[in-house]
Amino acid sequence: MPKLIEELRDEHRQMSTILDVLENAIREIDRAEGVDLDLLKLLMDYFCQFPDEIHHQKEDLIYARLRESGTESKASHLHDQHTKLEALSKQFSRYVDLIGLDLEVERAQICKAGWDFVDLSRRHMEMEEKYFFPEAQEKLTAQDWETAAREAEQSFNKTDQKEFQALASEILQSDIERCS
Ligand SMILES: [Fe+2]
Numbered sequence: 001m002p003k004l005i006e007e008l009r010d011e012h013r014q015m016s017t018i019l020d021v022l023e024n025a026i027r028e029i030d031r032a033e034g035v036d037l038d039l040l041k042l043l044m045d046y047f048c049q050f051p052d053e054i055h056h057q058k059e060d061l062i063y064a065r066l067r068e069s070g071t072e073s074k075a076s077h078l079h080d081q082h083t084k085l086e087a088l089s090k091q092f093s094r095y096v097d098l099i100g101l102d103l104e105v106e107r108a109q110i111c112k113a114g115w116d117f118v119d120l121s122r123r124h125m126e127m128e129e130k131y132f133f134p135e136a137q138e139k140l141t142a143q144d145w146e147t148a149a150r151e152a153e154q155s156f157n158k159t160d161q162k163e164f165q166a167l168a169s170e171i172l173q174s175d176i177e178r179c180s
């Protein structure tokens with residue numbers, strides 16, 4: 001399997017686990033009980049940056065190669081969904097900031113923004129696992145993968161990637177401590 005696809009699948013697994021934590025946080029907001037604002041802020045730091053700055057951009061690089069190969073992709077809405085996910089994460093993050101400021105915001109409205117983000121994130125990853133990754137693996141040549149990997153290497157700072165890994169670990173650790 002191309003290294004980039006392996007990385008993307010690992011990132012999906014990680015995002016999916018962190019989405020589970022976010023789902024619990026949204027349920028707590030909904031029940032108006034013990035909302036852990038620090039954890040929510042860490043979650044939104046992660047979801048407002050990692051997918052947009054690293055994960056989606058790797059996928060966009062692969063999609064560009066797929067387009068160049070003349071493939072009629074079933075994932076033609078990939079980039080539109082990335083834009084939509086960015087807007088949804090930012091919207092929910094604005095609501096999280098309002099909770100922090102103790103401003104009166106409808107709980108139902110905050111939860112809806114959270115669920116909209118979670119639902120589209122999960123559907124989007126499912127679509128990529130089902131159509132986009134297999135299609136890319138089938139159509140792209142070894143040379144295409146080399147080019148995409150080189151572009152990714154040049155575009156993404158390893159330090160940033162490590163910082164996001166550290167943020168993900170911090171989220172999962174605080175979730176474990178909270179539940180224990
Ligand atoms: Fe994506």
Ligand SMILES: [Fe+2]
Binds near residue numbers: 008012055059125128
């Ligand atoms: Fe993805």
